[in-house]
Amino acid sequence: MPNELIWFLFAMLNFSLLLFFYRMFGKMGLFVWIGLATVIANIQVLKTVELFGLTATLGNIIYGTAYLGTDILNEKYGKKDAKRAVWMGFSTLIAMTVMMQISLVFNPGPDDIAHESLETIFGMIPRVAAGSLAAYAMSQYFDVLIYDKLRKLFPADKFLWVRNNGSTMLSQLLDTAVFCSIAFLGQFPMTVWFEIFITTYVIKFIVALIDTPFMYIAKYIHQSK
Numbered sequence: 001m002p003n004e005l006i007w008f009l010f011a012m013l014n015f016s017l018l019l020f021f022y023r024m025f026g027k028m029g030l031f032v033w034i035g036l037a038t039v040i041a042n043i044q045v046l047k048t049v050e051l052f053g054l055t056a057t058l059g060n061i062i063y064g065t066a067y068l069g070t071d072i073l074n075e076k077y078g079k080k081d082a083k084r085a086v087w088m089g090f091s092t093l094i095a096m097t098v099m100m101q102i103s104l105v106f107n108p109g110p111d112d113i114a115h116e117s118l119e120t121i122f123g124m125i126p127r128v129a130a131g132s133l134a135a136y137a138m139s140q141y142f143d144v145l146i147y148d149k150l151r152k153l154f155p156a157d158k159f160l161w162v163r164n165n166g167s168t169m170l171s172q173l174l175d176t177a178v179f180c181s182i183a184f185l186g187q188f189p190m191t192v193w194f195e196i197f198i199t200t201y202v203i204k205f206i207v208a209l210i211d212t213p214f215m216y217i218a219k220y221i222h223q224s225k
Contacts, residue, residue, distance in 0.1 A: 003049055011061045011207060015214040018065045023221050027077060030069045034085045035092035037066040042093060042132050045183075046121060048196075055192060056199040064207035067143055067168045072218045074147045075163070082147070086140040093133060131182030139175030143167050157219070164215045165208055172204040 018037075021029035045059035066089060074082040100122040108115035147167035154162050180197045188196065 003051055007051060007061070011210050014061050014065050015068065015211055018069060019214055019217060019221070022072065022218055027073065027081065030073055031085050031088050034066045034069045034089045037062045037069070038089035038093050038132075038136065039096045041066070042096075043121065045132075051199065051203070054199045055195050056203055057196060060200060060203045061207055064168070064172075064204060064211060067140070067171065067208070068164075068211045068215060068218075070140060070144060071147055071164050071167065071215060074144055075151070075160070075215075075219065079144055079148045082144045083141070086137070086144065089140070090133060090137055093136070131179045131184075134182055135175045135179035138178060139171040142174055143171035146170055160216060160219060161212050164212060168208040168211070169205055172208065173201060176201040176204060 018030075018033050021033045023029075025032065041059040041063035043059070044062065045057045047058045048055055049058060050056070070082045070085050073085050100118075104115075104119055104122060144167075147163055150159075150163040150166050176197060180193065180200060184193055184196060187193075
């Protein structure tokens, strides 16, 4: 199965799971999902794949669901809850980074088979996490503010796609610039780094478009709450 098809099906699964969490657990489900998505995205991003003939990193889809989650919170519950969700994701990532770094300090047992693999993955996490934390904090706050501004400019339901896509696409550009600079600059040749930067943003742009119908579905879930 080609990567492009897997990627599309994976996107459908991620957004569907977010709606499942929201449908089952309401607002709290979105808070949990945003924390979960932030951690998983920072592990998946370590893997590079070929998509449409270009080098790209994984993690962009589930990371995009975190933006959809904050947009849903902003739309239905207000800016305050959206900001709380941003800080929950931020705190979750810090906690995961600290705990996994401490776990690597333990001397593995003689029959251990996992330490080297964990070290390969989580040994890179501090730099990736630093880039992600900086990018996440700036871009998510930017997303919340831009969404709030757009909601005031375009309050009608027919402009929901403008609020959702406009805020996400602008904030994802900021996120990509900050994250790729801190996490990958100097780790790859400049040509590869630039390719990762461009493909990362293009993929995030496409993810933002894909999440639009899911935003409309979420709009009418728990309408009375």
